[in-house]
Amino acid sequence: MIQLNNKTYTCPVDVTLGFIGGKWKLLILSHLHQFDRKSYSEIRDNLPGISEKMLSQQLKELERDQLVEKKILALKPYRVEYFLSVQGKSLSPLYAFVSEWGIKYLKEQGIDYLKDQHLYK
Amino acid sequence: MIQLNNKTYTCPVDVTLGFIGGKWKLLILSHLHQFDRKSYSEIRDNLPGISEKMLSQQLKELERDQLVEKKILALKPYRVEYFLSVQGKSLSPLYAFVSEWGIKYLKEQGIDYLKDQHLYK
DNA sequence: CTGCCAGCCTACTTTTTGGTAAGGTCTGTT
DNA sequence: AACAGACCTTACCAAAAAGTAGGCTGGCAG
Numbered sequence: 001m002i003q004l005n006n007k008t009y010t011c012p013v014d015v016t017l018g019f020i021g022g023k024w025k026l027l028i029l030s031h032l033h034q035f036d037r038k039s040y041s042e043i044r045d046n047l048p049g050i051s052e053k054m055l056s057q058q059l060k061e062l063e064r065d066q067l068v069e070k071k072i073l074a075l076k077p078y079r080v081e082y083f084l085s086v087q088g089k090s091l092s093p094l095y096a097f098v099s100e101w102g103i104k105y106l107k108e109q110g111i112d113y114l115k116d117q118h119l120y121k
Numbered sequence: 122m123i124q125l126n127n128k129t130y131t132c133p134v135d136v137t138l139g140f141i142g143g144k145w146k147l148l149i150l151s152h153l154h155q156f157d158r159k160s161y162s163e164i165r166d167n168l169p170g171i172s173e174k175m176l177s178q179q180l181k182e183l184e185r186d187q188l189v190e191k192k193i194l195a196l197k198p199y200r201v202e203y204f205l206s207v208q209g210k211s212l213s214p215l216y217a218f219v220s221e222w223g224i225k226y227l228k229e230q231g232i233d234y235l236k237d238q239h240l241y242k
Numbered sequence: 243c244t245g246c247c248a249g250c251c252t253a254c255t256t257t258t259t260g261g262t263a264a265g266g267t268c269t270g271t272t
Numbered sequence: 273a274a275c276a277g278a279c280c281t282t283a284c285c286a287a288a289a290a291g292t293a294g295g296c297t298g299g300c301a302g
Contacts, residue, residue, distance in 0.1 A: 001169060004230060010169050012223025012234055013151045013216070021144070023260075030134045040279055048122060048131050051261060056280055077269050078279060094218055095134070101212065102133025109125060113133055144290070161249050172291060177250060198299050199249060 019065050020091070024050055024058045029067065029088060030095035038081045067091070140186050141212070145171055145179045150188065150209060151216035159202045188212070 002009040009015045020026050027047055032038065035046070044055055059082060062068035067088035073079040084092075106113045123130040130136045141147050148168055153159065156167070165176055180203060183189035188209035194200040205213075227234045 002227065002232065002234070004227070004232070008170075010148065011151075012220045012227060013148055015223035015226060016219045017144075017147060023138075023142070026138060027131065027134055030132075041277080044279095049129075052280070053262085053282085054260065057260095075268095078267080080279075091222065094215065094222070097215055097218070098137045099133045101215070102136035105136060106123065106125070106133060111123065111125070113123070162247080165249095172293095173250075174252085174292085175290065178290095199297085201249075 019067060020094075022058065024054055025062065026095070026098065028055075028058055028062065029084070029091065030099060032068065032082060032084050032088070033092055033095040034099070036083075038083055040080060040082070043082065062088070140188060141215075143179065145175055146183065147216070147219065149176075149179055149183065150205065150212065151220055153189065153203060153205050153209070154213055154216040155220070157204075159204055161201060161203070164203065183209070 002011070002015065004015070007018065009018065020029065024047070027050075028043065031043060031046060040055070040059075043059075044050060044052065047055070059068065059070070063070055066085055068082055069085045069088075071081045071083070073081055103113050123132070123136065125136070128139070130139065141150065145168070148171075149164065152164060152167060161176070161180075164180075165171060165173065168176070180189065180191070184191055186208075187206055189203055190206045190209075192202045192204070194202055224234050
C-alpha cells in the first residue's frame with residue numbers, strides 16, 4: 001500500500017491509473033497527442049459522444065494533474081488552446097501503444113481502420 | 122465511429138479501453154504479468170482492497186475477452202490457475218510501461234518504491 | 243465433527259460516473 | 273437587433289460500477 005496525497009494505491013500501476021483512469025481521459029490525451037487539434041471545440045467535435053460537461057471536467061482534472069496545459073490566446077474573444085505538458089508527453093508511448101493495439105485488434109476483426117478511416121466520422 | 126459487436130467506439134484507443142477499462146482489469150493483468158501468482162486466492166491476496174465479487178467478475182470478463190485463461194488443475198479439491206493468454210501477453214509492453222511510469226512518478230514524489238517495496242504490504 | 247481454506251456466486255446498497263438541459267458571457271455576422 | 277458560435281458552468285437525474293455481506297461446495301487438518 002502506497003500513501004500519496006491522502007490516497008491509497010496498491011502498486012505503481014494503480015498510481016498511474018489515478019491519472020489516466022476514467023472514460024475520457026486517455027481519449028482526450030491521445031487525441032492531443034495524435035492531432036494538433038487543440039481548441040475546446042475542436043476536441044469536442046473530434047470526440048463524438050462527449051458532453052461539454054465531461055469535456056471541461058476532464059480537462060480541468062488533467063490540468064490539475066499537470067498532464068495538460070491550457071494557454072489563453074485571447075481574452076476579448078475568449079480563445080484557448082490545450083496541449084500536452086511535458087508530463088503529459090511522457091505518456092506518449094502509452095497513447096501510441098494503446099492506439100496501435102486497437103488498430104491491430106480491429107484488423108483481426110476484419111476492419112481496416114487506417115484505410116477506412118474516412119468512413120468513420 | 123466504429124461498430125463492433127453491437128458497440129460503438131470513437132477510435133482505436135476506445136476499442137482497447139473496452140478491454141482494459143475499469144478499476145481492476147489492468148491491476149489484475151499486470152499482476153499476472155509481473156508475478157506468477159496465479160491461483161484465485163493468490164491474486165486476491167496480492168490485490169489488497171479487491172472484493173471477491175470484483176475479482177471473480179473481472180476474471181470472468183477477462184476470460185470472455187480472451188486476455189486471460191484459466192486452467193483447472195484439479196476437480197476433487199477444486200484448484201485452478203489463471204494466466205495471461207497470448208492476447209493478454211500482447212499487452213505486456215503496456216503493463217511494463219504503466220508500472221514504470223508509476224514508479225518514476227513515485228520517485229519524483231520522494232518515494233522509492235523498488236527500494237521500499239517490502240514496506241508496502 | 244469442527245473449523246478453515248480454496249473457489250466461487252448472489253442479493254442488496256452505496257458511490258461514482260456520466261448524461262441532459264439549461265444558462266451565461268463575449269464577439270462577430272447578417 | 274437577432275442569431276450563432278466559442279467556451280464554459282451549474283443543477284438535476286439516471287445508469288453503471290463498485291462495495292458489503294452472506295452463502296455454498298468440497299476437501300483436509302486437528
